[in-house]
Structure formats: structure tokens, C-alpha cells
Amino acid sequence: MSGTNVWTRSRERMRRFPELFAQCSGEAAAYGKCVTATTTGIQELRKDLCGKEFDALKTCFVTAAKKGVK
Amino acid sequence: MNNAIGSRFLNGSCVCRRVLKIGSVRLLVPQQHDAAHLQRNVMTAHSTFPPVKELSSKIRCSQWTEIQRQLSGRAGGTMNVFDRTMKRRQKKWAASLQDSDKYDYLRDEVGSRVADRVYDIARTFPLALDIGCGKSHIAEHLHKEVVEQLFLTDISEKSLRNTRESEIPTRCVMADEEFLPFKENTFDLVVSSLSLHWINDLPGALRQINQVLKPDGVFIGAMVGGETLYELRCSLQLAELEREGGFSPHVSPYTAVTDLGNLLGQAGFSMLTVDIDEIQVHYPGILEVMSDLQGMGESNCAWNRKSMLHRDTILAAAAIYQEMYGSENRSVPATFEILYMIGWKPHDSQAKPAKRGSANVSFGDLSKIGQPSTKDKS
Numbered sequence: 001m002s003g004t005n006v007w008t009r010s011r012e013r014m015r016r017f018p019e020l021f022a023q024c025s026g027e028a029a030a031y032g033k034c035v036t037a038t039t040t041g042i043q044e045l046r047k048d049l050c051g052k053e054f055d056a057l058k059t060c061f062v063t064a065a066k067k068g069v070k
Numbered sequence: 071m072n073n074a075i076g077s078r079f080l081n082g083s084c085v086c087r088r089v090l091k092i093g094s095v096r097l098l099v100p101q102q103h104d105a106a107h108l109q110r111n112v113m114t115a116h117s118t119f120p121p122v123k124e125l126s127s128k129i130r131c132s133q134w135t136e137i138q139r140q141l142s143g144r145a146g147g148t149m150n151v152f153d154r155t156m157k158r159r160q161k162k163w164a165a166s167l168q169d170s171d172k173y174d175y176l177r178d179e180v181g182s183r184v185a186d187r188v189y190d191i192a193r194t195f196p197l198a199l200d201i202g203c204g205k206s207h208i209a210e211h212l213h214k215e216v217v218e219q220l221f222l223t224d225i226s227e228k229s230l231r232n233t234r235e236s237e238i239p240t241r242c243v244m245a246d247e248e249f250l251p252f253k254e255n256t257f258d259l260v261v262s263s264l265s266l267h268w269i270n271d272l273p274g275a276l277r278q279i280n281q282v283l284k285p286d287g288v289f290i291g292a293m294v295g296g297e298t299l300y301e302l303r304c305s306l307q308l309a310e311l312e313r314e315g316g317f318s319p320h321v322s323p324y325t326a327v328t329d330l331g332n333l334l335g336q337a338g339f340s341m342l343t344v345d346i347d348e349i350q351v352h353y354p355g356i357l358e359v360m361s362d363l364q365g366m367g368e369s370n371c372a373w374n375r376k377s378m379l380h381r382d383t384i385l386a387a388a389a390i391y392q393e394m395y396g397s398e399n400r401s402v403p404a405t406f407e408i409l410y411m412i413g414w415k416p417h418d419s420q421a422k423p424a425k426r427g428s429a430n431v432s433f434g435d436l437s438k439i440g441q442p443s444t445k446d447k448s
Binding site for chain 2: 014017018021022025027028029031032033035036039045046047048049050054057058061
């Protein structure tokens with residue numbers, strides 16, 4: 001149970017998730033709004049319906065993650 | 071709420087043994103007190119859940135589960151929704167965590183509420199059983215004037231070794247909730263807190279509980295059910311649907327509260343009481359919800375669960391959870407619906423419904439109650 005292995009590394013990455021996610025609250029809200037709009041409207045949710053919003057969120061998240069590594 | 075937690079003494083000894091020990095059979099029939107009767111009548115009065123034709127919501131098995139059922143080779147079981155070996159492993163893992171006490175908040179709360187319901191019954195129980203005790207979250211709230219001796223059972227040996235100290239003399243037995251290793255008519259009281267929701271054959275387990283109870287013994291249980299964790303379920307479903315084009319269950323199926331009365335009735339219990347408590351816990355985000363559930367040993371172990379969650383889906387679900395349910399201070403709620411059930415093993419001394427046709431007042435006259443009737447005047 002000592003040293004680093006794939007489990008400790010991936011757990012360490014997951015531990016940083018909330019911090020990184022908080023840096024992208026604007027993009028997250030935009031994506032969330034896009035998806036939740038389908039639960040009330042006529043528009044049905046399908047794959048990649050909010051692809052654009054998700055790409056923005058992911059780009060922001062990945063950038064934030066890279067910033068943290070340095 | 072925890073009116074009865076006084077100072078605790080150290081004479082509660084706990085010896086873990088793998089050998090299945092049969093409890094000493096006491097043939098004392100509890101004396102009937104008027105107070106106890108009154109108490110129970112009050113409780114029966116608010117057990118008003120209409121019987122529903124559906125047996126249990128757990129019967130919702132997919133095609134895939136059908137195949138798994140044959141593979142698992144468990145003969146006799148009518149339902150096989152959960153992977154019990156996986157559950158045991160999850161509990162073992164959770165109990166071996168360094169900071170496992172950090173995740174006990176829900177069990178502590180529900181355990182104290184179950185203990186509260188034990189105090190509602192004006193009786194002393196010579197021998198009691200706790201099914202799925204975890205770290206004995208109920209026993210620490212009980213006094214030895216109420217329960218004189220307690221048997222603790224759990225499927226995880228690790229958590230039995232970590233049981234808390236209690237003033238009641240206890241014995242630990244490692245046993246599966248689905249196969250109770252006790253003689254019939256042994257216990258005066260059976261309690262269970264937050265473990266019955268992982269049982270495959272709930273009707274069978276309840277029948278077994280009924281069997282190990284003495285006549286006029288009582289079962290007090292709590293399990294999660296109903297709409298528990300609907301926030302997590304919905305956000306994961308929406309996220310998977312949008313990202314991957316389809317979804318699979320990540321939150322296990324729960325028993326509906328409307329089914330519970332029927333289940334208890336079929337297991338042979340009488341004078342049923344069923345009620346729901348909603349506990350809402352606020353978390354910083356979706357990841358904290360999931361890691362806390364894991365720490366509680368409550369990760370999903372349904373056979374039809376999907377073993378992985380795509381990283382894009384986690385990110386999407388986090389955004390949806392935040393947007394749909396998040397509050398202004400950026401915390402997100404997770405709802406736990408706790409179903410409490412109380413059932414009595416039938417006994418001749420118990421109050422029974424009056425005979426059909428024995429009423430001498432019409433329900434049509436209900437509105438006239440309180441008004442002086444004309445007959446009295448004459």
C-alpha cells in the first residue's frame with residue numbers, strides 16, 4: 001500500500017477535480033442550462049445536442065488542469 | 071432526539087466469531103401492560119399505506135440480469151438484483167479506510183432514530199438482534215434497561231471488529247442478512263438500520279426475520295428507498311444521454327414505500343407502521359457525493375451496473391448537477407429517503423380488528439358527532 005501506482009495517481013487526479021471544476025463555473029453553467037432546457041421544453045435530449053457548450057467546458061477544464069501541473 | 075445517550079460503560083463485551091452461534095432460547099412470554107397496548111394502538115392508527123398490487127419494485131430486472139442470474143447459480147432465489155460478494159468487498163474496503171468514521175454521519179443519524187423508535191415501546195427486551203449492524207450504530211444509543219442482551223450481525227468482518235462500545239452485553243456474528251443463522255422464536259426484538267436495501271430477496275429476508283422473532287416480538291427496521299439520490303440518478307442519466315447517446319443505471323433500484331406495507335404483511339407481520347423520513351445532505355459537488363457514498367460502503371452493486379463512468383460524462387454530470395440542483399452558495403443537495411418499518415409477530419394477546427358487522431354507529435353519522443343528538447334529549 002505504499003508508493004505510487006495507477007490507483008493512487010488516478011485518485012490524486014480525482015481529488016483535484018472540484019478545484020479545477022470551480023475555475024470553469026461559467027462554462028459549466030452554460031452547458032448545464034443547455035441540457036436542463038431539454039427537460040422542460042419540447043426539444044428531446046439526444047447525443048451531442050450541447051456539443052458546443054461541452055467542448056467549451058472541456059477546453060476550459062483541460063487548460064485549468066495544465067496550469068496546475070506547472 | 072437522542073434523549074437517552076448517557077454516559078456509556080465499558081462492560082459491553084464483543085467477541086467476533088465466525089462460528090454461527092445460536093442464541094439462548096428464553097421461554098419467557100412478555101407480560102402485557104396496558105401502556106404497551108396503548109402505545110401500539112397509537113402506532114397502528116397511523117399505518118395507513120394502501121396495499122398495492124405490485125410486489126416489490128426490485129423485480130425490475132433487465133434481460134442482462136436474467137443471464138447473470140443463471141450464471142450466478144443461486145438456486146431457490148426468485149430475485150437476484152445485487153452482487154452480494156461485491157457488496158461484501160465494498161464494505162470491507164470502506165471499513166478498512168483510515169478515516170472511515172468520517173463517513174458515518176448518515177448511519178449515526180438513522181441509528182439514533184431507530185433507537186428512538188425502540189424507546190417508544192414500553193417494554194424491556196431480554197434478547198435483541200441487530201441485522202447489518204455496521205459499527206453498531208443503533209446499540210450505542212440503547213440502554214441496558216431496554217435491551218438486556220444484543221446480537222450483532224453483519225456481512226463484513228472488518229466492520230464487526232470496529233463496533234462501538236455499548237453498555238449492553240453484545241455478541242457479534244458474521245452472517246449474511248439473507249440467511250439468518252438463528253433458531254425460530256429466539257428474539258424479542260429485531261432491529262436493522264440501512265442494510266436491507268442491498269438484499270436480493272427482501273420478501274424472503276423479512277420472512278426469516280419474522281421466523282426468528284418470538285410471538286409478540288417486534289421488528290423495527292430502516293432502509294433507504296423511494297426517491298433516494300434522485301439528483302445523482304438524474305444528472306448521470308442526462309449526462310450519459312447527451313455525451314454517449316444512451317444511459318445505464320448507476321444508482322441501484324429501491325423499494326417504493328407503497329410496497330413496503332404489502333411486503334411486511336406477506337412476511338407475516340401484523341400491526342404495521344411504515345413512515346418516511348427525508349434527509350437532505352449538502353455537498354460541495356457531485357464528486358464529494360460519490361466519494362462519500364463509496365466511503366460508506368454504499369457503492370452500487372447491482373448486477374446490471376455499468377462498471378465505468380467516462381471522464382467526459384463525469385464532467386458533464388458535475389455541470390448538470392450543479393445547474394439543476396445547486397443552491398446559491400454553490401453546494402448541491404443529495405436526498406436520502408429513509409423508510410422506517412415496524413411490524414409485530416402475531417400473538418393472541420394483540421389487539422385485533424373488531425368483527426365484521428359489529429359496529430353500531432353508521433359512518434354516515436360522522437358529521438353529527440359533537441352535536442347533541444335528538445335521542446338523548448327525549
